[in-house]
Amino acid sequence: AVTDGAVTLTYAQLDARANQFAHDVIGRGVGPGDAVGVLLERSIETVTTVLGLMKAGAVYVPLDARYPAERIRHVLADTGATLVVTDDVSQPQLPADAADVFVTGSTPDEGEEQHEAPGAGVRSGDAAYVMYTSGSTGVPKGIVVTHRNVAALALDPRFDRSAHQRVLLHSPAAFDASTYELWVPLLSGGTVVVAPAGDLDVSALHHTVTTQRVTALWLTSSLLNVVTDHAAQALAGVRQVWSGGEAVSGATVQRLHEACPGLTVVDGYGPTETTTFATHHPVPRPYTGGATVPIGRPMANTRVYVLDARLRPVPPQVTGELYIAGAGLARGYLHKPGMTAERFVADPYGPEPGDRMYRTGDLVRVNAGGDLEYMGRADQQVKVRGFRIEPGEVENVLTGHPAIGQAAVVAHHDQPGSTRLIAYVVPHTDG
Template sequence: KNGLQGCFEYSTDLFDASTIARLADHLTHLLEVIVTDPTGPVGELPMLGEAERHQLIHTFNDTATVYPAIQPDTQTLHQLFEVQVARTPDRVAVVFEGVSLSYAQLNAQANRLARHLRRLGVGPDALVGLCMERSAAMIVGLYGILKAGGAYVPLDPAYPAERLATIVEDAKLAVVLTQQHVSGQVPDVPGVRVFALDSEASVLEQYATTDLAHHTQPTNLAYVIYTSGSTGKPKGVGIEHQGIVNRLQWMQEAYPLTASDRVLQKTPFSFDVSVWEFFWPLLEGATLVVAKPGGHQDVTYLAELIDTQGITTLHFVPPMLEVFLNESPAGCGGSLRQVMCSGQALPLELQQRFFAQWDHVALHNLYGPTEASVDVTYWECRKDSPLSCVPIGRPIANIQIHILDDALNPVPVGVVGHLYIAGIGLARGYINRSELTAQTFIPNPFSAVPGARMYLSGDLARYLPDGTIEYLGRSDHQVKIRGLRIELGEIESTLTSQDAVRDVVVLAREDSAGDQRLVAYVVAHEGQEVPEAAQLRTILLQTLPEYMVPSYFVMLDQLPLTSNGKVDRKALPAPDLTPSDVVYVAPRTPTEEIMAGLWAELLKLDKVGIHDDFFALGGHS
């Protein structure tokens, strides 16, 4: 007669009143639905009322934005660059190792290259390899490929030859641009035309330096970046101009660059952060300062470059930011105005250390996969933030984020779910991998646009009450080490290709210093012996980049299993941080004592002998 009444008892240390009120609303809604339809399947009962569902799907994703700079004749990266060249032809565009290029000079060189590439058959959606070290010539190569109508495919000359050959063949490249001193790294694949920008520069002198007629559409590819693949084969992510142009227009609106800004390009070009480093400053009249090859790993060099070049804007992955804060000289970074951080979760403690050292610099935490044009959410870090974490923030312009359960239903605020991405930034898909594309880029049930898709990121997240998103890690076996995305399955597949290896599991584990390290657990076929760790490392380096080679190898008789027969990853033992097959020999000279002391301090070890291997002890580049 009087209905049902209930109350919640809860710890105010763990929950606030708004959270409990939402729980009460969910329970009430569930009870009402059950009464209305008592025969419905329990798994399909909606927990959300219409108001909360609308908030999650629409209000939190109210990101529609029109950018005035994007007109019918300025919808691609190179068109926007040409507009800036016309505005500031004599301004310095690129600085590399004491050599500068003005906007007009860069444009002229890129135009000549573009004409040559067109003569070689490059046009819209043609993929062109770029096997070069970081340099001013690399920038010319990037813009030349785009102006020809093609899309660039990074081929890092530091990668193993077998991996480069896999990319060249998978992408079906017909042309590869390179430099004479690294041309030997270009795979010898039949039908591929290799052109060295430096040693064959005279070939380009015959061409005009004026802008070319444009044949590229916003839906044509701008670049293809290959990422780690779970099957043992890297997969190429194809990004269209419309996606990356939207990303850069948003970035300029959020973090405006001016003519006085100097942006540092230090990210290896096979990783997507490099894309905004290459293009954003040169679409806005700023100066791009290019670090020397390998310089991105040298704190002393970077600190000097930042100060001598007056760098105002740069990017760090969190682990490198921590190293830089620890090792850079006091007073470094006086010119800095803003630092972008992405590639890995940003710890709260690191955020606070950043502000303690650089209280004059803005810190922006960004999140996004290669499959969605670099970044899709943003958060402005604040040293006085009351939050117990550093969120990844809210979706950028024209991007939508959906946090869903296994049945693709929105989860309530505060509940963990799978993070899906929708909007203009989505990749076309994986090059020549239609089945994988269909599995990962699925129809968007929340959009009225025909053919709209959303991307399953593999990340877990939840909404905070104000619509801010908190990142909670991976839901699969993909990890990030020092900001680099790694499919553990690719390493496992490579190891199991060895005749003696029966089973392999690769994990990312924290060492005593709190750093993530790759650990390979290896089981041999009965009666066979697996090669020693140093030999396994050498084998892996023939096909995998150095950052994908495990720091530790643990030999097991068998892998631990759960009750249902799956590998019990939690039961895998922690690796022995000291290699047992190396006899300890103490340092004998002052130099050896210094080196051993530095290694021991860096790797958190009690002692290091003169025969120990840095990488076998857990070191990395």
């Protein structure tokens, strides 16, 4: 089920460990629907923890040790987390006033071992996790994703199961690509290959992919560019690489096709509000398209619409805003009913009354071949190395400094898949 190269767990062993962990957190008062923060170095323990929390009916809230303490504090307060699961390395990053802390690997609670599933009565519509993304008002917003959403992603037939036998887990837990890395292999009998803790440079990624015989992985388009330029042979034994987060470079794909004849490159697009992927585009050989690769066609049980300002479908090759509906549509934004109503709107084209669709803010068009092409944003949001960023949030932090009077943040695009933020600041006139 899972390996880090040194330790390997079968499905039975993973299940037993996750069940024991579920009983441990239930013993600490965690019940169905309770939020639990997760701040862990990447390890096999990460997989056990997430699976155990889901078995307990808890809602896991992934945190990143690189977050500022104030952001961690906000996420824990906003979710009402009653417990934080962490390890010795990550614990110092927690605020001093954090909720009850459970340090993994510490002395276990006394009592009989319990390897049977706790029977928490989890339903498909229950929340599985809350993941935070940048907010235009300067405050991060939490997206509530259900068990049904996760299952729909993991069981999507668009994933080639023979290619997803050994999937690399290397994305930060607070980045939604980790949902793909965990659940696509685990719900189809594959193996999760856990990368070493910390940030991976190209040489470490190369070593892990080759020595652990990884067959599929996700790389942000910026990282795909770097790997292609400096270590394309790292992907020679890989069957599928899914990429996105920003525009995927056509030139990068062409070079990869030349270096790795057995590799399929798939452009995977989707906001967190639609559970990681909403569209996909397996790039044909040879690639003869433009500078950026299309984002393709819908995943299974997903509907996409290209609409004008009055929610009317636009003709092919005409730019409109992309709306997404279907099995991956998240519940909405935690504690933000107004924002939820603004972005998760009624679907006038849905098969059932009350169906909703997500207004992405992305501008797209359908090309002559029937594939969606990304054309830009309808607002100020940008993507940098796969992370959604609202410039307003950065500007609010900058202007919070006593020496700065005004700030403007803009995105500079060096090439497809390579974006930098540039901040312009004006000092206070009092010097």
